[in-house]
Amino acid sequence: MIGMYDFHCHSTLSDGDMLPIEMIRRMSVLGYSTVAISDHVDATNLSDVTGAVNRLKQSASLFGVRLLCGVEITHVPPEEIHSIAREAKELGADIVLVHGETVVEPVAPGTNRAAVSCKDVDILAHPGLISREDAQTAAENGVYLEITSRNGHNRTNGHVVRTGRECGCELIVQSDAHEPRDLLDREARWLVARGAGLTEDEALRVLSPERSLFHRF
Template sequence: MYDFHCHTTMSDGELLPTELLRRLSVLGYTEVAISDHADFSNVKALLSAQAAVKKSAELYGLCLYSGIEITHVPPEQIDELAGYAKVLGAEIVVVHGETVSEPVAPGTNMAALSSSYVDILAHPGLITEEEARLAARNNIFLEITARGGHNRTNGHVVSEARRAGASLVVESDAHGPDDLLSESVKYLVARGAGMSEEEARAVLSLSANEVRNI
């Protein structure tokens, strides 16, 4: 099991990184990333903090990938920040997409999907056919999310991804303990978004090496 989109007290989450790791371990996860909200002001501190808990993750049976979620950064700066994060050691770069529940700057989806440093576009909202095709071409995964508000367009994202041949991930965008997904609930999120049983099983069995844009 994987989840590459979780938040901690390092941004707006409720759990310390180590408590998040422990709870994910108990639920059966094996590959995770902490992807707290990042901009130029805090990206270095976030990645440094995650490096400090990698041993804790290992002791709980988890492979922890250092991650960030680039959030509300002007589209013109997304590629620069994503590249800088990779230089600092980020292994998974998520971009906060154009969800319908927040005032994300227009052009964010396109900027993220045009960057060779981005791995996942989170909750991309009413993604266009052109954007979905760009995601497929650049091997950037589109997120199906369990988070309230952001999940309103999950069905649309699945439909556009299927037509374009784009890849999908199913993630929690967890901010607190009640947001973490068991294996069965994660499957229901995938099926509820419109995936077939076969599609859901394939998406839920992904590994980090498949998702990382390396």
């Protein structure tokens, strides 16, 4: 059976409950083949987080998991997102997420726009009530919009799907896991996708690991 992916998981390197290797082991048992640990970063911890995750890649491979070094740029002023995303890639991050304008946190207005306009950003996480203009920019620049299972952030999944579909955006289903119970098995991933409003065919495509985002790594 083809393994699963999740590029949005948090460990003890930021506000998660699991050591990075514990997360990898648990996800291996659930059937994941490609995982990114994408802890919260700003200018103060970017170097430490990328260095730590990259040191774990060999250990992850022994559990049959391809580990990607991710970061989630979080609550950073929109004007600084471009430079921090560029620095993250230079420090060895394989994948860069930006903590989008979720409706349950005071994310600075303009964060979504800065993220989707940045060539070094791969995923806009929980983008809230993303505007059509920003979704169109995401589509043009190949920035994926996240459908999330995270409580609170998931309130706008339906809007993200509708707007993303209208604008031709790539969508991605992720857990934003912080503790073991947040990790999704195969059935839960399917329910998140379908519950957000994806058709069966759309859900199958979005959940497949053989997608264009993987070609970046």
